[in-house]
Amino acid sequence: MKFLLPYPPSGWELYRGWGKTRSLSSTYKKWRKDAGYFIKIPEKPIDTPFSIxxxxxxxxxxxxLDNRSKAILDCLQHYQVIKNDNLCERLTMCWCEELPAECVVILQLSEEGMAA
Known part of the structure; x- marks a missing residue:
């Protein structure tokens, strides 16, 4: 699966407050809603190990670079593209100037997941 998404917020911008008072920030809520317009939700979420x-x-x-992955993985879980982000077996990230969108995500079953 391939997704062209808006630029994700930093991990530091996902929540406000700490502990029991922690909640999603307005910045993350807006980004997640905006990203949802570009996500085609599959019939069934990926429930085996995957790579992204x-x-x-x-x-x-x-x-x-690494501060951006949490927002993306949580968003994919929220929209039920993946069952849980703890199934991520491999994560690769890079900066690239020649992209069709601010953020390009390629999600596929990992070799371990294909064998299951």
Missing amino acids: AIALRRQNMRQD
Whole structure:
């Protein structure tokens, strides 16, 4: 599966508050809703190990690449593309300037998942 998504928020922007008072931030809620327009929900969520490749168009030289994966994985779980992000066996991320969208996600069953 391939998804062309808007640029995801940083992991630091997903929640507000800590502990029992923690809730989704308005920034993440908006991004997740916007991303939902570009996600074709499958008939059945992926419920076996999968791998995901994420390419982002860099917006600022001071950004950390790894801070963007959590928003994407949680969003795919929210829209029931994947059953749970703990099934992710392999995660590959890169910066790339030549992309058709700000964020390109390729999701596929991992070799372990195909054998199951």
